[in-house]
Amino acid sequence: MTSVLVLLDGAKASPLAKDLQAAGLQVPEVLDAVHQLMAGVVRHAPDLVVVDAPLPGEALFQALAALAGTAPRPVLVFTGDVDAQNMARALDAGVQVWAVNGYGAPRLRPLIHLAQARFQREQALREELRDLTQRFEERKLVERAKGILMRARQIPDEDAFQLLRGAAMQTQQRMGQLAQQIIHSARYAEGVNRAGQLRMLSQRVVKLHLLCLAGVDEARHRALLDESAARIDANLALLQRNLSQPTFGDLIAPPSEAWARLKPLLRGAPAAAPAQADALADELLASAERLTASLESAGSVAPLRALNTAGRQRMLSQRYAKCALLALLEPAAVSQHAQAMDEARQAFEQGLAYLQAAPLSTPEIRAAMDAALGAWQQMLAGAALAERATGRERQNRLGAFATASEAVLDAVERLTAQVEHSMQLLMG
Template sequence: MTSALAYLNAPQGSHPLVADMESVGIQLLAPPLKCGNLVQEAILHAPDVVICYDPLPSDELFKSLQALADTAPRPVLLFTIDGDTEMLDLALACGVHAFVVNGYGRHRLRPLVHLAQARFAREKALRDQLADLGSRLEERKIVERAKGVLMRARQVSDDDAFQMLRTASMHTNQRMGQVSQHIVHSARFADCVNRAGQLRMLSQRLAKLYLLQLAGMSAADATERQSQSLQRIDSNIAFLAKDLSQPTFGDLLTQVSDSWRALKAGLQAPQQASQMLQIDTLAEQLLAHAERLTDVLENAGAVAPLHVLNVAGRQRMLSQRYAKFAVLGLLGDRATQQRAQAGMAETRAAFEQSMDYLRDIPLSSPDIRAGLAVAAGHWSQMLAGSAPLKPGAGLLALAANSEGLLEAFEKLNALYEHSMQMLVG
């Protein structure tokens, strides 16, 4: 039996709709409704059809029918005496499937209900087809984006990238669109994790360069690297502000930006030995905020290999932090020297623990292993030259090895970020 809800805009008992429904085998699930209750009752009863009688339909009825179409779509049959064409267009736009003008009759009730149901089913089929077509188009766009990621990362052709996607799809028993979405998602977060991680390193590099200049290093050399680092931080913050969701990450990025403004102002002021501890404190604040942002991005990416990228990126920061503390100990008083020694010991332990981790994980390649060997060489030389650090040649060697170590891990990060294992997790 067909079930129905009814809306009747007529004095009670003056219209035969309710009695006629029962006589032709249409079950009324509730007494005739008020206009404002249509959606609530439709959700509650889930009728096969909604039948309305309103001689002159109002805006309130059409708003209710639109809400019904948006919330709990059902076939709608509307009897009226208003044959205005604009009213017809409005009714169809609001989800009315049979708009009957001056045509009410008990003998016509069932055929018109069937007409409304048939049109509703047809519209639903067309909407489903349209949604499926839209989904396929979106999937195709995602596949193309994923192919682009793989082509850049693996230096392969369009056909080879497509074959990689097919292979991954078969091995994981997922649609190619799902695999592609995962790759695009992973690549996006890999880039954000890398850029946020660079902010950690640059905070320490800038403090190191400030101290090296105070210690008598070539001003031109340090100034050029300082200028590059300043531009790099500005560029990375602008990229993250554009790429990340402000409601999700905006508060963390604001902390990074605020701490960067304070450090930047200190670095651009005339250099003074009396300000070196203040510069170090501001650099540590930027480091803490960038570290928090990087860790949150790693977790938000929900891809396990992002942790590898985070660890490798953190090594860049630790290389600069160790060199910074070594120069700070050279320039400072006894209390500052003690602070520097503690910082060097902490940084060394963290760096070497991460090196052991990176050597042992299965995510590797001949290029990665060679890069780790180069980094280990620079690290050994930096340790040897900093215990204790001596002015002149010792300072130059420390600066060179810290930059060499940074360059080695920049290359390693690119290898980790672009590896196939990183992209597909």
């Protein structure tokens, strides 16, 4: 039996409920106030709502719209309102039949059938629209995922599509679902990489600043410093643009603020205090670490840890170089800087060990790790030679050490690129 919830809005003496029952319909409750409508629907879950409202007011339209948005069902309204504007509002609020000037008992069942038929038709159209919208959105996602695979694997459009389709069939997913996963992982991988670069750059800019202070190939290192500063600006801009502000905004702001205070020191007079620049660089490093860790966790993809570790090697190489220069330029704090050097060395070597054991290791990654290890050992030897040298020889040794530190960075950059490429293949 069809269940009908009745609402009498200003029609206290209406025989509507009795007429509905006489027509063979079940009436679980008769409501006499608009604000009771939602609770009544929740309580009885009726098949239909029938309203008798001689002069419907704003409250009724709002209640019907809320019903359509939360618990849609057929709605039939009997009214004395002939206003065409209110008829349009009723349709917008989810009313299927707006019957003017009474109902008449013989017409109840036909009007109810009409309301039900219109409701079913509207629901079918909405479902069709949702399906079309979903397909359109999935098509856009597939195109984006294809682009990611094409760049990662260096394959043409058709091969990327076949790869996606095969993976979707194998994992029993819609192509749109799989495409969303690839885009999601790629976005976080890019974020991890860019935030990880901020860690490295925070240390590199101070290293280059110290080399300028020491007069070691100043023009070259000033150019590298300017290039590093531009990379920080670009990375911060990309992270602010690509990452969700509600989710990551509070983590993006601190590195931006630290960089805003550090940047003028690096562009100022050469006599700028190294300790002040170093403190701000470490503040930038710490905030970039937090952002990177959060992105790695949010990515929900295990290979992101390998990418984060590879990227962190860049920072550790530059941190070691920075601390070695500080130890030479600030003899009074040599023990503090020596401890930081030792911590960076241990962390770098532990990172290499982790990457060597990581499951996504490839021959290219292993070759890149060998190159990074060789460059790292040369930098360690260069630091020891510079520490023992004096006078003009120290200046020369510092130049060689600076070159070695850049060679380590280049090697680790290549390693990180290989890990990222391998991760993309694994996800694909």
